[in-house]
Amino acid sequence: MPTSARRARERANTRERIIEAALHILENEGVTALTIRRIATAVEYSAPVVYQHFANKEALVLELVAHGHRLMMAELQQAAEEPDIDRRFLLLASESVRFAGEHPHLYQVMNGDTVDADERLRAAAPMIDLLRELLTTWSDAHDVVLADFDEACDIVWGTLSGMASLGRIGTVGNERAQQLAQKAMRTLLRGWRADLPVNA
Amino acid sequence: MPTSARRARERANTRERIIEAALHILENEGVTALTIRRIATAVEYSAPVVYQHFANKEALVLELVAHGHRLMMAELQQAAEEPDIDRRFLLLASESVRFAGEHPHLYQVMNGDTVDADERLRAAAPMIDLLRELLTTWSDAHDVVLADFDEACDIVWGTLSGMASLGRIGTVGNERAQQLAQKAMRTLLRGWRADLPVNA
DNA sequence: CGAGACCTTCTAACGTTGTTAGGATGGCTG
DNA sequence: CAGCCATCCTAACAACGTTAGAAGGTCTCG
Numbered sequence: 186m187p188t189s190a191r192r193a194r195e196r197a198n199t200r201e202r203i204i205e206a207a208l209h210i211l212e213n214e215g216v217t218a219l220t221i222r223r224i225a226t227a228v229e230y231s232a233p234v235v236y237q238h239f240a241n242k243e244a245l246v247l248e249l250v251a252h253g254h255r256l257m258m259a260e261l262q263q264a265a266e267e268p269d270i271d272r273r274f275l276l277l278a279s280e281s282v283r284f285a286g287e288h289p290h291l292y293q294v295m296n297g298d299t300v301d302a303d304e305r306l307r308a309a310a311p312m313i314d315l316l317r318e319l320l321t322t323w324s325d326a327h328d329v330v331l332a333d334f335d336e337a338c339d340i341v342w343g344t345l346s347g348m349a350s351l352g353r354i355g356t357v358g359n360e361r362a363q364q365l366a367q368k369a370m371r372t373l374l375r376g377w378r379a380d381l382p383v384n385a
Numbered sequence: 386m387p388t389s390a391r392r393a394r395e396r397a398n399t400r401e402r403i404i405e406a407a408l409h410i411l412e413n414e415g416v417t418a419l420t421i422r423r424i425a426t427a428v429e430y431s432a433p434v435v436y437q438h439f440a441n442k443e444a445l446v447l448e449l450v451a452h453g454h455r456l457m458m459a460e461l462q463q464a465a466e467e468p469d470i471d472r473r474f475l476l477l478a479s480e481s482v483r484f485a486g487e488h489p490h491l492y493q494v495m496n497g498d499t500v501d502a503d504e505r506l507r508a509a510a511p512m513i514d515l516l517r518e519l520l521t522t523w524s525d526a527h528d529v530v531l532a533d534f535d536e537a538c539d540i541v542w543g544t545l546s547g548m549a550s551l552g553r554i555g556t557v558g559n560e561r562a563q564q565l566a567q568k569a570m571r572t573l574l575r576g577w578r579a580d581l582p583v584n585a
Numbered sequence: 586c587g588a589g590a591c592c593t594t595c596t597a598a599c600g601t602t603g604t605t606a607g608g609a610t611g612g613c614t615g
Numbered sequence: 616c617a618g619c620c621a622t623c624c625t626a627a628c629a630a631c632g633t634t635a636g637a638a639g640g641t642c643t644c645g
Contacts, residue, residue, distance in 0.1 A: 192592080192641095221632065231595055233634080242632065297498050302554040333568075339551060340569045347547025351539060354502040368533075369540045373569070376576030392621080421603065431624050433605080442603065 200238040202228050204248055208291070211249060215290045216299065219246075246300055250308045253295045257284050258311050265315070270326050271374070274319055278345060278370040279363040281312075285349035286359030296346060316341050329378055337377065344369050400438040402428050404448055408491070411449060415490045416499065419446075446500055450508045453495045457484050458511050465515070470526050471574070474519055478545060478570040479563040481512075485549035486559030493553075496546055516541050529578055537577065544569050 206227035211219045221242060225232040239245040264280045267273040285292040294300065295308070317338050324331055331337045348369055352362030406427035411419045421442060425432040439445040464480045467473040485492040494500065495508070517538050524531055531537045548569055552562030 220630080222630085232632085233596095234594065236633070237593080293498055296550075298493055298553075306554045306556065336565060336568060339557065339565055340548075340572070343547035343551040343565065344544050344569065345547070346550055347543035347545070348540075350496075350546055350550070351543040353498075354506045356506065357539065365536060365539055365543065368536060369544065369573070372540070372576035373572050374576070375579045376572035376574070379575045379579045420601085422601090432603090433625095434623065436604070437622080 196238075199228065199230075199234075203235060203238055203245070204252065207245060208249055208252060211290050211294065212288060216293055243300060246294055247304055247308070249291070250295050250300055250305065253288065253291045254308050254311060256288070256291075257281065257295075258315070260284055261315070270319075270323050274323060274374065275367045275370055277315070277319065278348075278366040281345055282349045282352060282363045282366040283359065286352050286362065289353065292349065296349070313338070313342055316345075323374070324377075327378060331377060340373065341370070344373065396438075399428065399430075399434075403435060403438055403445070404452065407445060408449055408452060411490050411494065412488060416493055443500060446494055447504055447508070449491070450495050450500055450505065453488065453491045454508050454511060456488070456491075457481065457495075458515070460484055461515070470519075470523050474523060474574065475567045475570055477515070477519065478548075478566040481545055482549045482552060482563045482566040483559065486552050486562065489553065492549065496549070513538070513542055516545075523574070524577075527578060531577060540573065541570070544573065 203224060207219060207224045210223055210227060221235050222232045224245075225235055235245070239248070261277060261280055261284070264276040265273065267276050285296075296305070320331075320334070320338055320341060323329075324334075345366060348362055348366040351357045351365060352359045357365070403424060407419060407424045410423055410427060421435050422432045424445075425435055435445070439448070461477060461480055461484070464476040465473065467476050485496075496505070520531075520534070520538055520541060523529075524534075545566060548562055548566040551557045551565060552559045557565070
């Protein structure tokens with residue numbers, strides 16, 4: 186029975202098409218335009234078909250979030266190859282903020298309160314891992330012992346989120362937010378280097 | 386005609402009641418429960434009455450945002466009286482994050498993407514002013530010249546937002562987020578003190 | 586080869602949301 | 616006392632997420 190294989194392939198294919206259509210709508214028209222019927226017509230189906238591939242809208246959006254993180258990691262790949270660790274840190278800071286600026290609506294669902302917080306955290310795991318790795322090689326390179334490594338990691342991660350969210354409000358703008366991310370990161374790192382004496 | 390005066394008073398009164406009811410619902414049941422009909426029944430009116438006091442839902446929510454910021458500033462008042470500038474800085478950092486944790490749903494509309502970014506910025510003006518003032522007296526006290534004051538101010542403001550938003554996801558929790566805010570702020574300040582030589 | 590099962594897809598519908606229109610009611614002004 | 620004006624409610628509209636049930640085509644098996 187080759188038919189079931191083909192059917193499964195077609196199923197997976199339309200599923201993928203739905204995700205792509207949803208992503209396209211989200212990026213081009215914003216989160217308010219991301220409606221089930223709108224997505225369905227974009228793939229030339231009726232609305233209930235979407236529910237054959239996703240339990241509900243949140244599940245679909247969650248897929249977009251995962252896709253967004255993959256995309257972000259891919260775009261960060263190039264910056265991750267910068268050999269100098271300090272430069273790499275700053276570069277990844279500004280590049281991640283740049284991503285947020287170039288995909289504002291996607292970033293909004295990735296880091297906004299549209300989806301459940303725990304799912305959001307799970308989707309962001311690769312990014313967090315990247316930051317952990319970054320921070321370890323940095324501290325190794327400079328013989329800095331962080332009093333609390335996880336804490337420092339969360340601070341870096343939270344700071345980047347903060348700078349990116351700053352980029353969406355009037356006075357700041359994205360290129361400035363990128364600069365802010367670099368400056369903030371530089372200041373943080375300098376602050377950690379400044380307490381070589383072991384204090385809390 | 387004393388009647389018109391009384392009518393205006395009554396109008397303002399129900400308007401206030403609507404805001405209070407909306408705030409109550411938001412804080413107790415979250416943003417998804419904050420619906421026009423729900424608010425209307427809470428003040429024992431029918432839904433359209435709300436539109437006699439607010440142009441649309443966003444205008445009403447905006448009022449909640451403003452209310453939230455007033456509340457936050459009030460709760461921060463005590464911390465702002467700490468005489469030592471460094472302690473004051475750290476205290477305000479952790480207290481603002483604490484506010485976010487104690488009023489999660491209110492904070493969500495204050496800093497989430499529910500309302501327009503520009504309006505959000507305008508509503509946050511008092512908080513930003515407070516940070517500006519804090520930063521000037523701090524830099525004066527330590528003879529630190531910030532290369533770019535506005536930049537430093539935005540960094541502080543964004544960092545606090547970032548730490549607060551960190552408090553809503555699984556692994557972190559509020560008391561830890563408060564700690565993170567203090568640590569981040571301490572590290573930032575130490576970083577700025579570390580470059581007394583004037584560099585960008 | 587044909588009958589029955591299955592998978593896919595559609596149309597309709599339900600309940601809820603924000604919001605508007607039109608009519609009733611009741612108190613103030615002349 | 617007549618008329619106006621503000622206030623309030625019921626009813627409705629469009630759009631949303633989501634579900635039920637019927638229609639159609641495709642494959643499987645006797």
